[in-house]
Amino acid sequence: MINIPSTLKISLRALRVNKMRSALTMLGIVIGVGAVIAMLAVGEGASQKIADQIASIGSNLLIILPGSTSSGGVRMGSGTQTTLTMGDTDAILRECPAVADVAPEHGGVAQIVYGNQNWSTGIRGTTPNMLNVREWQLSSGRPFTGQEVKSGAKVCLLGQIVVDNLFGDIDPTGQVVRIKKVPFIVIGVLAPKGQSLTGQDQDDTIFVPITAAQKQLFGTQFPGMVRLIHVKAKSAEDLDAAEKQITELLRQRHRIGSKQENDFTVRNLTQLMQTQEESSKVMALLLGAIASVSLIVGGIGIMNIMLVSVTERTREIGIRMAVGARTWDIRLQFIIEALTLSLIGGVIGIIIGVGGSKILSAFAEWPTIISPFYVVLAFCFSGLVGIFFGFYPAYKASLLDPIDALRFE
Amino acid sequence: MPLIDTNEITKIYQLGDISVKALCAVSFSIENGEFIAIMGPSGSGKSTFMNILGCLDKPTSGRYLLEGTDVGSLGRDELxxxxxxxxxxVFQGFNLLSRTSALENVELPMLYNGVTAKERRQMAMSALKSVGxxxxxxxxxxxxxxxxxQRVAVARALVNNAPIILADEPxxxxxxKTSAEIMGLFTKLNAESNITIILITHEPDIAEYSKRIIKFRDGCIVTDEANKKIRVKDND
Known part of the structure; x- marks a missing residue:
């Protein structure tokens, strides 16, 4: 039967008496909690940014590039060989069970003209499957159809950057643009995706049916040649299986002997980024852990001050014991005092941590995310620090001999 | 049944290799409603005895019954x-909490026995009133x-309706003049509320207010006799 409200009142009064000391003691916790929150916010922001980029390139994505050519021992870069075909694309979708969808790509950079405006950008000849593989929405219009791909129709989908540069405020749908002087009808606009991980603007692009790109715009060394193939695996777990199945299939189709090297490369972009995301999470936790060291240092500050306070107030403790305070009455009084210090410090720390990360994201343009979970965690942790470091001084106080305590000068 | 009954209480302090005998086999009893003065020079063991009576300390050997309860067998929290x-x-140095109002000082004992805040206030107010x-x-x-x-301290001692007040050189x-006022207060409490008062004092003047005087020397009771000429009021 311990009187919590009165004990709380006693503790608060004791803290008010030494305002400066209480404030300085709190400062340790304030800095600790503030640092933990700011660090976690920065870390969380960084991994969220990467996660967004993963989402923007399309999840579970594999990219198949042709191999490098070599002439007289000089090896050219990846993609210089032209070994991938439309046939490969169809075969992958047909024969690899781990693959959900496939889209070929053939294209290059070309000038596009509308009215008196012109712009140069990457033209991607592809199939309607591309929108699914890359998880790309349309902000207006319609995708091109399988029929339009077959017939090599001169239609195109514009990325937002292209629209901004050529059309300004005009609705591009239904307008005619000229790509390499060939007129194309704009049938839709791609929804903006923002920058890719490498800083490339993904919205600076034009989609056309692959047949149109092959026949009208860029030409091919042989019929049905594609520059690369985008593959969507059924799930993140299927990525490895899909990579293996594709490699096996393409080696067969390209008649590569068991001792020969592949004439293509399969790149797992999603996995690459997930690794980055994970490492940024580890980084955030590491920063948080370092910051929480300062929280512990703050806790030691509390313990130090509480020990001083117990010594200073030995006589008070003696009086309380003489009039009937029991062990836990005394203990709770000092624990609540330490807890109050650490919790008030925690609240101020949260305010400073949240404010600090907002300022950081405003001025340094770092993305920061304040997760309520971490705020609650930091608050609880500060409380725990208070109880933990308050216990020993409280324990010491409760074990004082009442007679000695009363005589203490 | 006597209020306080001690049987051969001894207290030995261990100071390094030397053991100091502060009390040697003290046996006596106090009935309800007595007013006792304990006298003796410094180091005679009267304070040690008082601490034991006040359940602040435990005897090394012997038995102390308070209202029939053997105090020696109790733990810290029970004491x-x-x-x-x-x-x-009631102490010589008052022992009030500084930075705490008179009222809150008097409320202090009730913080530790579950009296509600409202009742605490009422009881503390009436205790303060009764000490003027x-x-x-x-x-x-x-x-x-x-x-x-010192009156605040007396009010604090009264507020829980304790049957015993222990006053160490109050x-x-x-x-x-003030001493006489405080002694008058004790006399009144003893007479009107039947509170047992045990006080330690050096001064024969003060001891004269009591009904029974016990003298200590070297840890033993030397005399224990009724006070024949009780001073009721200060002869001013």
């Missing part, structure tokens, strides 16, 4: 509960005179 309910302390400090409830100890501070820091 605290006894101090809370049965014994009120009405209107000074919100004064802080440093705003009160020595005599007034007038040691007070002038003659």
């Amino acid at each position: 605290a509960a006894i101090r809370n309910k049965k014994i009120g302390f 400090l009405e209107g000074r409830e919100h004064h802080y100890p440093n705003q009160l005179s020595g005599g007034q501070q 007038t040691g820091n007070l002038d003659t």
